[in-house]
Amino acid sequence: xxxxxxxxxxxxxxxxxxxxxxxxxxxxxxxxxxxxxxxxxxxxxxxxxxxxxxxxxxxxxxxxxxxxxxxxxxxxxxxxxxxxxxxxxxxxxxxxxxxxxxxxxxxxxxxxxxxxxxxxxxxxxxxxxxxxxxxxxxxxxxxxxxxxxxxxxxxxxxxxxxxxxxxxxxxxxxxxxxxxxxxxxxxxxxxxxxxxxxxxxxxxxxxxxxxxxxxxxxxxxxxxxxxxxxxxxx
Amino acid sequence: xxxxxxxxxxxxxxxxxxxxxxxxxxxxxxxxxxxxxxxxxxxxxxxxxxxxxxxxxxxxxxxxxxxxxxxxxxxxxxxxxxxxxxxxxxxxxxxxxxxxxxxxxxxxxxxxxxxxxxxxxxxxxxxxxxxxxxxxxxxxxxxxxxxxxxxxxxxxxxxxxxxxxxxxxxxxxxxxxxxxxxxxxxxxxxxxxxxxxxxxxxxxxxxxxxxxxxxxxxxxxxxxxxxxxxxxxxxxxxxxxxxxxxx
Numbered sequence: 001x002x003x004x005x006x007x008x009x010x011x012x013x014x015x016x017x018x019x020x021x022x023x024x025x026x027x028x029x030x031x032x033x034x035x036x037x038x039x040x041x042x043x044x045x046x047x048x049x050x051x052x053x054x055x056x057x058x059x060x061x062x063x064x065x066x067x068x069x070x071x072x073x074x075x076x077x078x079x080x081x082x083x084x085x086x087x088x089x090x091x092x093x094x095x096x097x098x099x100x101x102x103x104x105x106x107x108x109x110x111x112x113x114x115x116x117x118x119x120x121x122x123x124x125x126x127x128x129x130x131x132x133x134x135x136x137x138x139x140x141x142x143x144x145x146x147x148x149x150x151x152x153x154x155x156x157x158x159x160x161x162x163x164x165x166x167x168x169x170x171x172x173x174x175x176x177x178x179x180x181x182x183x184x185x186x187x188x189x190x191x192x193x194x195x196x197x198x199x200x201x202x203x204x205x206x207x208x209x210x211x212x213x214x215x216x217x218x219x220x221x222x223x224x225x226x227x228x229x230x231x232x233x234x
Numbered sequence: 235x236x237x238x239x240x241x242x243x244x245x246x247x248x249x250x251x252x253x254x255x256x257x258x259x260x261x262x263x264x265x266x267x268x269x270x271x272x273x274x275x276x277x278x279x280x281x282x283x284x285x286x287x288x289x290x291x292x293x294x295x296x297x298x299x300x301x302x303x304x305x306x307x308x309x310x311x312x313x314x315x316x317x318x319x320x321x322x323x324x325x326x327x328x329x330x331x332x333x334x335x336x337x338x339x340x341x342x343x344x345x346x347x348x349x350x351x352x353x354x355x356x357x358x359x360x361x362x363x364x365x366x367x368x369x370x371x372x373x374x375x376x377x378x379x380x381x382x383x384x385x386x387x388x389x390x391x392x393x394x395x396x397x398x399x400x401x402x403x404x405x406x407x408x409x410x411x412x413x414x415x416x417x418x419x420x421x422x423x424x425x426x427x428x429x430x431x432x433x434x435x436x437x438x439x440x441x442x443x444x445x446x447x448x449x450x451x452x453x454x455x456x457x458x459x460x461x462x463x464x465x466x467x468x469x470x471x472x473x474x475x476x477x478x479x480x481x
Contacts, residue, residue, distance in 0.1 A: 176376050
């Protein structure tokens, strides 16, 4: 069957792939934007032992929560610029005029955001776990939970970034409206690592994280696409 | 024909003229119910076997917490109606519901802290229910902050409605938190389907207070919506007329 007769929905694939490639290329050209969240992540975690004290037992108990909260903040900080430059140069408006649903454009942007912040952050986490003397049992679970969790965070944060893209100095407002929505991910992410450290099964928490990711990837791009259309009216 | 009143309710003008007559009755009902309920609950209901007199905070705490949650649904549902059917009035109701809901959530948290001190020996614990109420407060504040951030009223309406809808994902978690995580907070005492775990002599004053709070909520919501309607439509002729008659 020739491609022209295929329904519009099925033709979204090539557009999605092209946008994903373009966004990834753009992100890789701006190395500082990739390095900044990671440096923030490492710097804050280096400051924390100075603040709470360097005792290994204390740090080991707090490590899952500390790593997760700092990962959340690093994601949040990098999220503000998700749609910003596209909004300012007008290409966001062009995207809304494309025949493919805006859903896929948001999905591509969130995916690239995760690839350049969430993924390196998760890969870096065992090293930081080592620095915070996290017990060995927790490493695998920390890595998996961050891989699943930061993807949800990228998607949920895209809604907030889309809502505030038309506003000047949106950083704090974005934090205020997105943080409460991050809570379930944080609860189950730290819960999984804590369970792993204590020697319990942590499959259930990871399953919930995967469920949250499934729900977020179905709903968050829809909400973000709606929010972009609202923001473009302002 | 019978549904005509329902369609008319969507017009700000009709709403303003119709609900003016409801306000005194709602005010009367809520004041009577709250007066009777608080006198009954605070003065005449028996002391609790375990908690003594301190349990009486329940008569403020539980109705406020009920309406803090119900108010979020009212805000989100009216926002959704506005987004779907582009009704001006339902956006106004949504905007009016946000500060009232935030205030009720704060009252629930504050009375909860006061109640926690004599019974648990602490003002604050990171218990599932308490934390999720704090998050509810943050959700309300997020909607309020977003509504102040936009310069154009219509854009702010739609953005807030979207944020309120996204936030509803958290509400069932709050509702169920007491049953799922059995921590310090007691599970819900009032159940519709099973028999209550609370004595009738304490339950009826609580029911009166809840009814009073619902009337009070309706009263403040309608009053606030009316004032927002006037603010938004002040250029129109009917508002000039309505205000001219009033003064």
